[in-house]
Amino acid sequence: MPELPEVETTLRGIEPHLLNTKVVAVEVRQASLRWPVTDNLANILRDNYLKLLHRRAKYLLFDFIGDRTGTLIIHLGMSGSLRLAQPDDIFRKHDHVAITFSNDWQLRFHDPRRFGTVQWLEDPERHPLLCHLGPEPLSEAFDGDYLFKKSRSRKVPVKQFLMDNQVVVGVGNIYASEALFRSGISPLRQAREIARRRYLRLADEVKDILAEAIEQGGTTLRDFVNGQGNPGYFKQSLQVYGKGAQPCRSCQRMLREVRLGGRATVYCSNCQR
């Protein structure tokens, strides 16, 4: 569900309200997520100060200091969202974790499908979930030369290559589809047979589209909301994602829909080669 822009939007929405406050209570109403929520999370977090809130890939990292120094990592999976509530607001179905801070904001983790993650890590940098991740797409480490070099031995379709978190993080099904359309590259083409100059274009388009989507508050397909419960507005900018069997906005020919790696993939066979 949430890709990088939605996670970044969430971060920006909640950070100003929570930074430098102290955890006063934690309620885990449903511990069965992708992995069990860390045992005893309430005792670990209580009385600790939130010193830094940042993002790595699609993980939100809450760095705490106090009796226990470490990081709470939250991944939103396919259907997760975080929002700020008042402690006495009524719990909605699928509000699985609630963390109350000393300024009376309560952070609620909501996730119908429960593919998300809430874990306490003492040493996140070395944790297997985080230490094998590729570069951030908006960093200087990610560019066309990097993609070109990394792709030389890869036979997978370029769309799957772009969605591989060991190649680059944060690019999911929506933005991979859109960036390939903007770049004029067929999602089906083998990663290793794409020329360097085309990867230069692709890297630029990935950066542009992610930055634009962040400015728009992300893409809301049905249930994504930011920390304040508001949707994102990038959906109106999508050109191929979710538009199978509709005319291409550029050439008017019918868009095609295929499956790649089990994911719906929409593209224009005329504009994308």
Next chain:
DNA sequence: CGAACGACCTGCAGGC
């Protein structure tokens, strides 16, 4: 090492 695929889970839309 890389590739393919099943697994996890709920909600919703569409067909009959």
Next chain:
DNA sequence: TGCCTGCAGGTCGTTC
């Protein structure tokens, strides 16, 4: 109205 199927923003673990 109800039942069934398939599909959805992710990604890990297993198998070959």
